[in-house]
Amino acid sequence: MANEKNYKKRDAILSYLRQTHTHPSAEMVYGEVKNQIPDISMATVYRNLATFRQRGDIVCVGTVNGMERYDGNTHPHVHFICEGCHQVLDMPGISLSEQVYTQARDLYGYTANYCNLTINGLCDQCTANKKGENIA
Amino acid sequence: MANEKNYKKRDAILSYLRQTHTHPSAEMVYGEVKNQIPDISMATVYRNLATFRQRGDIVCVGTVNGMERYDGNTHPHVHFICEGCHQVLDMPGISLSEQVYTQARDLYGYTANYCNLTINGLCDQCTANKKGENIA
DNA sequence: TTGTAAATGATAGTTATTCTCATTTAGGAG
DNA sequence: CTCCTAAATGAGAATAACTATCATTTACAA
Numbered sequence: 001m002a003n004e005k006n007y008k009k010r011d012a013i014l015s016y017l018r019q020t021h022t023h024p025s026a027e028m029v030y031g032e033v034k035n036q037i038p039d040i041s042m043a044t045v046y047r048n049l050a051t052f053r054q055r056g057d058i059v060c061v062g063t064v065n066g067m068e069r070y071d072g073n074t075h076p077h078v079h080f081i082c083e084g085c086h087q088v089l090d091m092p093g094i095s096l097s098e099q100v101y102t103q104a105r106d107l108y109g110y111t112a113n114y115c116n117l118t119i120n121g122l123c124d125q126c127t128a129n130k131k132g133e134n135i136a
Numbered sequence: 137m138a139n140e141k142n143y144k145k146r147d148a149i150l151s152y153l154r155q156t157h158t159h160p161s162a163e164m165v166y167g168e169v170k171n172q173i174p175d176i177s178m179a180t181v182y183r184n185l186a187t188f189r190q191r192g193d194i195v196c197v198g199t200v201n202g203m204e205r206y207d208g209n210t211h212p213h214v215h216f217i218c219e220g221c222h223q224v225l226d227m228p229g230i231s232l233s234e235q236v237y238t239q240a241r242d243l244y245g246y247t248a249n250y251c252n253l254t255i256n257g258l259c260d261q262c263t264a265n266k267k268g269e270n271i272a
Numbered sequence: 273t274t275g276t277a278a279a280t281g282a283t284a285g286t287t288a289t290t291c292t293c294a295t296t297t298a299g300g301a302g
Numbered sequence: 303c304t305c306c307t308a309a310a311t312g313a314g315a316a317t318a319a320c321t322a323t324c325a326t327t328t329a330c331a332a
Contacts, residue, residue: 006279006328026320041281046320048279063199066289066319078236080246093243100214100230100255107229109260110216117253119236124245142297142310162289177312182289184310202288202320 009033009040013048017058017072023079023088025067061088062118079118084126091119145169145176149184153194153208159215159224161203197224198254215254220262227255 012033022028030045049070052058061069061079065086071079076098078091096117104112122130148169158164166181185206188194197205197215201222207215212234214227232253240248258266 005277005330009280039281043282043321044280050321063204068199068319080240080244080248082246083249089244091240091244094236094239100253103230104216104227104255104257108216108225108227109263110218110255110257111263111266112216112255112257113219114257115253115255117236117251119240119246119248119251121240121246121248121250127245127247130247145311175312179290179313180311186290204288 009037009044010048010051012037012040013045014052014057014072017052017070020072021090023061023069023071025064025069027067029070059114059116062116064088076115079116080123081118081120082123082126083120084122084129087123089123094119145173145180146184146187148173148176149181150188150193150208153188153206156208157226159197159205159207161200161205163203165206195250195252198252200224212251215252216259217254217256218259218262219256220258220265223259225259230255 013029016029016032017024020032024032026042026045026049029049030040030042033040033045049058053060053070056074057072059071059074061071062081063069064081069088073090076096078094078096080089080091081087082089096115098115100115101112104110149165152165152168153160156168160168162178162181162185165185166176166178169176169181185194189196189206192210193208195207195210197207198217199205200217205224209226212232214230214232216225216227217223218225232251234251236251237248240246
């Protein structure tokens with residue numbers, strides 16, 4: 001009774017986004033899902049990413065190195081973007097106050113749908129590499 | 137004694153970014169600075185924006201409607217991005233805890249250079265317009 | 273079988289951004 | 303003043319992420 005409609009590829013994309021913690025770009029999604037379903041195309045990936053975002057099934061983390069990154073975890077949380085290796089990492093120990101939504105409405109009359117806190121810098125590994133460079 | 141080197145256009149770009157509160161895109165910067173200096177080119181705008189960002193003279197707010205937005209105010213603060221009219225607005229009443237920098241280092245070993253909190257939604261005007269649509 | 277509506281694949285098109293390179297500019301050395 | 307150098311710039315080509323187009327395929331129902 002699975003697959004009411006022709007959702008095999010669509011479901012594979014969303015499943016992958018919900019499983020991974022890499023906050024992949026469209027190209028990374030394509031490369032991974034292609035392993036399971038070799039005859040998938042980039043058009044399908046981009047199309048479904050747009051659909052998921054409109055539905056609120058995924059969120060956009062932001063543009064890293066010229067490419068948008070996506071997250072299947074829609075619960076508000078903080079991201080770290082490494083400027084060295086372009087990883088996007090979750091920071092579960094750092095909380096993001098959700099009162100910004102009510103503040104946006106009460107202070108400014110705005111309708112807040114989504115908030116995004118990103119911290120940019122160097123991850124632990126790139127920090128170590130950088131230190132090595134500085135010694136030389 | 138002004139203009140040690142050939143910095144007339146460079147300075148005009150940075151001055152504009154520091155004056156305005158529109159968080160302009162490269163194209164918006166070009167359009168404005170062109171009023172003062174008609175023979176400026178887009179290449180100069182892009183080149184100097186990249187230079188300013190490397191130096192830390194400006195920050196990137198994020199990509200809005202396919203275009204990066206820039207801010208001459210480098211003090212960490214919160215931005216609102218209107219999904220209707222694509223305005224980027226400051227939200228001075230909402231604070232951004234700077235302890236995320238020390239938390240990033242202490243909890244994860246990351247080197248944090250910059251943090252960016254954006255709230256997405258509809259500004260007051262677009263909220264009003266949307267309500268009008270819903271009535272009809 | 274036939275009809276349908278949505279999903280997809282292949283590919284062309286768009287556009288923000290970057291790259292290349294010749295030219296211009298400002299200042300210093302002689 | 304002239305020559306030299308190094309950086310800034312302008313014009314346009316090149317890049318690449320993303321979107322649009324359109325014919326085809328798929329799943330389901332009548």
